[in-house]
Amino acid sequence: MxxxxxxxxxxxxxxxxxxxxxxxxxxxxxxxxxxxxxxxxxxxxxxxxxxxxxxxxxxxxxxxxxxxxxxxxxxxxxxxxxxxxxxxxxxxxxxxxxxxxxxxxxxxxxxxxxxxxxxxxxxxxxxxxxxxxxxxxxxxxxxxxxxxxxxxxxxxxxxxxxxxxxxxxxxxxxxxxxxxxxxxxxxxxxxxxxxxxxxxxxxxxxxxxxxxxxxxxxYSKRCYRICECNITEINNYNQLINKINQELIIGHFSKDDLIKVVLTGYFEENFEKNIDLIVNEFNDYFYFEIEDKSKLKIDLEKLKNEKLSFKAEFIEIVESQNDLDDQDKNKICQLGIEALKGDDLSI
Ligand SMILES: [Mn+2]
Missing domain, CATH: 3.60.21.10 (Metallo-dependent phosphatases)
Known part of the structure; x- marks a missing residue:
């Protein structure tokens, strides 16, 4: 039977x-x-x-x-x-x-x-x-x-x-x-x-x-799949798109799949990373989203040694907050440095 x-x-x-x-x-x-x-x-x-x-x-x-x-x-x-x-x-x-x-x-x-x-x-x-x-x-x-x-x-x-x-x-x-x-x-x-x-x-x-x-x-025609992509060492937008494509090929991701790319690693302070723009590059996939877990690479030691620097003061204050975890500290440092530079905040 x-x-x-x-x-x-x-x-x-x-x-x-x-x-x-x-x-x-x-x-x-x-x-x-x-x-x-x-x-x-x-x-x-x-x-x-x-x-x-x-x-x-x-x-x-x-x-x-x-x-x-x-x-x-x-x-x-x-x-x-x-x-x-x-x-x-x-x-x-x-x-x-x-x-x-x-x-x-x-x-x-x-x-x-x-x-x-x-x-x-x-x-x-x-x-x-x-x-x-x-x-x-x-x-x-x-x-x-x-x-x-x-x-x-x-x-x-x-x-x-x-x-x-x-x-x-x-x-x-x-x-x-x-x-x-x-x-x-x-x-x-x-x-x-x-x-x-x-x-x-x-x-x-x-x-x-x-x-x-x-x-x-x-049997399912489509799978929900997560693709991790480490963006440390990536310096510009095109490199980032190439890196994501490369990870999708290595992992045999199909255009029929529902895909979440998780960005990890560290990026440089002045690196432009517009998530909507990146997602738009992959609109031939059935569903595509990006979760950005990458962290701003802050050279804390270098910044701390800067004389009369708002950045150094700011990072030191954030670092000394014992009730914050590392992820929150990074996020605050990121927003703070963007604010000090006069950039749009990535909220
Ligand atoms: Mn049930």
Whole structure:
């Protein structure tokens, strides 16, 4: 039996950093990617598992809902779903008959010798668990971090030898081995922000008797990616653009990606660095932003030794402030020196 394990599609989610046009572009694109995935799965996949957070919230546009359930109908074989924390209040009335929600009223689905389980009351496992079958558990939550509101204590499943545990909630592919049992997070199908960079996709699971073999398959068309660029030794605008381009090539960044370039290192006092202008050079990328963490290179010793110098006085005062961290001191020195030079302040 071949199974697709997907999760955390968050259909209808917005990324407020993007323009409304790009947001709606991404929403439509993601809907089509789901349709294509289900269409392709028709060929040889027997069951699709969705481990929660299918929809980002209960109020998702009817266009997105219709497109998704049309894909389910078209797949025609079972699509097994459990609720997540984002879609627990979603109204699942009038869904296609092959969309099966596992919960306390409908705790299992049997296909041949395989039993798919939802996260249900303990008494149901006690009553119905049959070790001779292949048992697959679907869970949504965090099994590692107690402080997560959606923490799931796996203690309660240890008595039942599930052959595979399909997890949702963590947006990163991750396999945890807990007392010989594999808990597999397939990760989100698409990336939703710079806090969840890297490839996203699904898990392909082959069930052969009680043998479950899985592999991660990247699927998302676009990735959120961060590119670090050290600008120490860079002396002019063109060198800076070349350096960023070079880092993007080295890191194999694609124009389809959503990219944040983080500038680090030190720049000289009179170096012109207009962020909007730089971002504009890269407007052929789907999304491009710059976070400037670079610091003004101040030759403190040299400035301190200047006689009758406002700069020296100023730096000394800032340096002596014990309640400021280095980053704030640098920022204040930077603004202060700009002010003393009569420049526009880079606020
Ligand atoms: Mn979740």
């Amino acid at each position: 071949k199974v697709l394990h997907i999760s955390d599609l968050h259909l209808g989610a917005k990324n407020l950093k993007l323009t409304p046009e790009k947001q709606s572009f991404l929403k439509s694109e993601n809907s089509i990617l789901v349709e294509n995935l289900f269409e392709k799965a028709k060929e040889d996949v027997d069951v699709i598992l969705i481990c929660g957070d299918l929809f980002h919230s209960k109020s998702v546009s009817s266009k997105i809902k219709e497109s998704f359930f049309k894909a389910v109908e078209n797949f025609s074989k079972p699509v097994v779903y459990i609720k997540g924390n984002h879609d627990e209040n979603f109204n699942f009335l009038n869904v296609p008959s092959n969309f099966i929600i596992l919960d306390n009223t409908n705790p299992t689905l049997n296909i041949d010798n395989v039993v798919f389980w939802g996260m249900v009351d303990q008494s149901i496992y006690e009553k119905k668990f049959n070790e001779t079958k292949t048992n697959i558990l679907l869970l949504h939550g965090n099994i590692e971090n107690h402080s997560d509101n959606d923490f799931v204590d796996v203690e309660r499943f240890l008595h039942y030898p599930f052959d595979y545990v399909a997890m949702g909630h963590i947006h990163q592919y991750k396999v945890l081995n807990i007392i010989g049992r594999f808990y597999v997070y397939c990760g989100s199908l698409f990336s939703n922000g710079f806090d969840e960079c890297g490839p996203k996709g699904y898990v392909e699971l082959i069930i052969d008797g009680k043998n479950c073999i899985h592999k991660f398959v990247p």
